[in-house]
Amino acid sequence: MKRLKILSLLLVLVIALTACAPEAAPAADTAPDTSEEAPVAAAEESASAEETAPTRTKLVIADMFTPEILDNQQSFMGYALSHGLIGQPLLRYDGDTGVFVPDFVESFSISEDGKTMTLKLPAGYKYSNGDVLDAQALVDTINRYVSISPYSYDYDGMESVTAIDETTVEIVNAIGFNVMNPTFMGSFGAAWNVAVAEAVGDEAFASNPVGSGLYSIKTEWAPGQDLELVRNDNYLTNNPLVENKGPAYMEEVLVRFIADGQTRANELEAGSVDIVYGLPASAISGMESNPDIQVFKVTFPGQISISMNTTKAPFDDMAVRKAVAMAVNRDQLEVALNGSVSAEHAYVNPSMIAYTSEAQEYAKELYPNDTEAAKALLAEAGWEDTDGDGIVEKDGEAFTVVFLVDSGSVPQTDAGPVIQAQLKEIGIDVQIEQHDRGYIREAMNAGDYEIGLYGYIWVDPDILTYRFSEGMSPSQFAPAELGEMLDVAREVPDPEDRVAAYLDVQKYLLDNVPMIPLMSENLYVGARSWVKGITILSPDQLVLNDVTIIEE
Amino acid sequence: MTLLEIKNLHLQFQSDEGLALVLDGINFDIKKGETLGLVGESGCGKSVTGLSVLRLIPTPPGEITEGEIIFEGENLLEKSAKEMQNIRGGRIAMIFQDPMVSLNPVYTIGDQIAEAIDLHQPKGITSTWDGVVEALDSVQIADPESRAHNYPHQFSGGMRQRGMIAMMLSCRPSLLIADEPTTALDVTVQAQVLQVIADLQKELGMAVILITHNLGVVAESCDRVAVMYAGTIAEIADVEKLFENPKHPYTRGLLGAIPRADRDMNDLAIIEGSVPNHVNPPKGCRFHPRCKEAMDICRIEKPTDVDLGEDHIVACHLYG
């Protein structure tokens, strides 16, 4: 027994020592191929054959978000890269033109009144496992979403979904499709194989679903493990934003879930992964100067804003809120946060639907960063520094407030002290308190706070309907007048009309400033330079259709 | 016949306060089969004298700088480490004051005795185990066969010291250095332990150096006595002669509190003043600051050994 123990210990040591030897090249079969120097000779030989021939058929991606499950219909998690590789969105949103384009569907149209959508499916299309994906299958998948998804309210207002013929689906929605489209344009609303889900049960399907995306699951997956994907040879797309409309060039994809940002950056630098989804801001400057690495920046839709409780002193006074709006310096924030955020002045940011720079201009004009003007506003409201301690007082009370910050959000915890210093300059003493997000949401929704940061991510401006409705408004701001504007804006079918409707909403909000838009979070995607043809439509839409690897 | 002779032994220790001359040129000898008492106040150097003989002084910080230790005609200070290991426990044994801490708590008494026997392979023993049982039997431990399987904590204090003696004497040494062997024991078992030593001494014909500060023990057990003071030997004499006719003022002081043998014999008398420190000892005779008969020369010159005849040696200017 004793001898056995000693033997096994020796064995461990021997293994450790041999593995330490420098000549031991990466050998594990599932390990990403890291040989950077090795191909030199081989590359020279093949160079004469064809300059642009792909040199590798397996792509390795490191993802910052670990998906809890892969069936997007049961998942709680947005922005899971893997979902989008397995599921194929019905539509895509072209941010450059502000219009929806087809992906899975051949074409789609919305009726004049905006209440009926007709989807035309490609004929004879199949799921990755070969099952038929016709109109009835799509109807089934939409119905399953309504019954099983925690986000089934995405399809609020839907009155019917019908298969007209084998390739035509008609959806009727009483409130139009502005609320539904964000789901359709992502993997949440993709076609997931209901027949398989019913056969194996929702629990088994949760981890190993079948879709019609670019890739399908190669080896059975369990939460926490790496995800091994293989090309879906049944794949076809109608997405005008990609060149390759057929199956992917890369035969296999390995998705590794790496929670630590620095580790992801290290892996990219070491060349052992090809694409890193989520680089820490601290690693960016070093990588941008590295010719072997390309860096993409994508801004999340939505934003982080300062939310103030408009029903409680001191922020029930609009002059005070305006003073705060003028005290914040977003450029300072951008610098202090290392570029991990972009300054935002209005409520609809450039990554969202119905964005317009007009709202940004309006905001800048209304609330320029002006400490003196802010102080004057405070003085007007009765807040003045009478005892010379740098903090303003009113009726003998110093302006001291608790400032809530989400302890789980790096941009929020980093921004806290910067804002604290900026508000100090106009005489407001801010005490930062970090709490769990759940706690903060509950406190804010209940109106049990003074001021704090509030973040949300959503692609459609309809998110404002929630932020400014009774019981869900962190700033306790839900005037009927605004509610009516939001109700109208949510249903406007024409994209341009919608931009105008939300410009009005934004102006109204800016005039009242219950929330001060501050910044949007940026996602940095890094890739080795040998990866060609990367398209990133939004933070959850890494499009691999055109990707090849050509090592030099 | 002389078994052990210590000549001009100097021992120093490196301490935080400086260099301490712990033994300042001591001389004495012991004959075969004889019992020599080594007495003095604590810190006088009697224990380190015992440890020096076995070269068990930790070096550093201690170092024997001068002198000779002649054992059976050979200078132990010239022996290699390996040779000393053979001598320790084989030809010279040593036992210590506190039997509660001098036995290894995680091995049985029998194992610890067997270790010594295996190491030195004494003659006249048929097997290690027989040697263990015999050794325990010789120190009057009842039921030695099963007691050998006991751990030290299962023995009483007196039994442990007897176990210790059994272990040390199992290899029939010719010299035993017993450093305060009864001090930590109950009065009732003190006599018993001394008797065990005396019996084995007779049986094995070995000499014993009995280090103690108890003059009663000395009077009872010793043939000769060496009185130590601050790293020097003040006086050596036969036990009767020393008690009847002490010459050194220090010896006289020690004995002053013990008028006669018909009274209880207790520990050493308290002499006014305190034991000097070894880093900065008094010049001349180290005892002079406490000596009532000190002369000018005592403050300047270190006294040499004066032989008063019949092996009575005293280091004092009174007799120079």
Place this chain on the structure above:
Amino acid sequence: MLRYITKRLIFSIPIVLGVTLIAFLILYLTPGDPVTNLLGSRATPEARAELSEKLGLDQPVLVQYGRWLGNVLHGDLGTSILTKQPVSEAIGSRLSYTLKLTLTAFLSSVLIGIPVGIFAAAKQNTAADHISMGIAMFFYSMPDFWFGLMLILVFSLTLQWLPVSGAYGPKYLILPALALGLPKIGSIARLMRAETLEVMREEYSLTARAKGISEWLIMFKHVLRNAAIPVMVMLFLALPWLISGAVVIETIFAWPGMGQLMYQAILRKDFPVIQALLLIIAILTVLFNLLGDVVAGLLDPRIRVK
């Protein structure tokens, strides 16, 4: 001995239950429930209530605890809110990774730390002692994640000898195990040295020397057996902590162990998973405590009798 172990095990049941109850209360009474964390910012109060009911979170805390405890006693650790995976399955697939990592780190730190401590004690106050203890002190004072980052920088990025992260073979184990083990090497070496020196000063070491035993044998037979007792107890007490303390290292090295599971579960408030992990850590702690005592008893006859 057997009776003692049985008795200890029986006494530890209320301790484990107490730990789980306290953990339960802390989890459930802290503001911010899983529902708010799970559902996005568009979730209506109705949607939240519905999910809350589905997960059984609308019941009083003690009812929930009772239900959980009943299931645990039937061997059911529940189902992860997030992954819908049975918790036992989720933990099972991770446990082997964590054990592989922590035991390698633990064994190598013991195999290095103990000899270094003995060596330093044997060479007390020499240059070798000062240098090895200086290094041990450095290992001991630097946090494991710092070692993790440094090791990656040196061996993965600069020398390119070893992979950055993952768990695809033996060599992927080296850096995380080192990062986790180095601080332990420091503390074990320091403790071993201190204990060895203390035992060397014990009178029975002098007795052994007076018996004529060689220094080598004194060290390996008499000193080490005694010095090992407190070190062993410390090591056993540290083991469960080492397992749960691997969270940071597992995160840095993307090692798919329990630490990662715990990290994700806490981040997303996956109560059943957190609860099961705490239960396992509590049981491990009790077991390793007991094991430490048993080992100490085997090494030290004085404890054995009591």
